[in-house]
Amino acid sequence: MHHAESLYEINDDLTPELMGRVDEVIQRYANRAGALIPVLTECQKIVGYVPVELQEYVAKGLNIPGSTVYGVVTFYSFFSMVPKGRYIIKVCMGTACYVKGIGEVLNRICSEFNMDVGETTEDRRFSLEAVRCLGACGLAPVVVINEDTHGDVSADKIMNILDQYT
Ligand code: FES
Incomplete structure (x- = not known):
């Protein structure tokens, strides 16, 4: 001990x-x-x-x-045995978001930060999660970063958005 x-x-x-x-x-x-x-x-x-x-x-x-x-x-999935990022990126994989191109958004995040769903960047800035419908389908495609909901995102827009989370 x-x-x-x-x-x-x-x-x-x-x-x-x-x-x-x-x-x-x-x-x-x-x-x-x-x-x-x-x-x-x-x-x-x-x-x-x-x-x-x-x-x-x-x-x-x-x-x-x-x-x-x-x-x-x-x-309890609430507890983590591995470090998490300061910002948790939740990418909605629900149908509406999927149809509107969330897949490209997700791919961009993964390639840009060299991480997969469930992982955390080495500098512990971001953790990435894929989630079910966030209940904001009217805003699809939707990404939530900590408490902030971002609607109508695209593969290009998401990088500008993430730049704000330092
Ligand atoms: S499918 Fe993404 S918010 Fe409903």
Whole structure:
């Protein structure tokens, strides 16, 4: 089992500063029933994802088995064991968007940033997801970036749009 300070040597996303905040969260929830999911949620907010080293640390802090933590992290798609980008690009693969050419938009993003659906750019700027109808078919083709909905996109327009997310 690792101490907070030495985790940084194993995974340099787990800086002492961030682990200090993780400690606060664990202390706040320790001995409370149903603590695991809220603790993991806050840990993911702090670190950006929940790597195995962090799972072990939380398990120790809450006095529960590491396998329980691992089970929760892998069960809920909300938790990620790999780093995510600062901006999540959701490309709508619904019928209306498909008909209006979302495929070209998706191809442009993939080739421009050298990533596939489900991946994250190396600089952790973008993560790319393909999603079902976003309920904005009137705006097709649609791409959502974090909270922003962009309609009527094209392979050319999407690059200008993404330029705004630095
Ligand atoms: S199909 Fe894309 S928003 Fe409905």
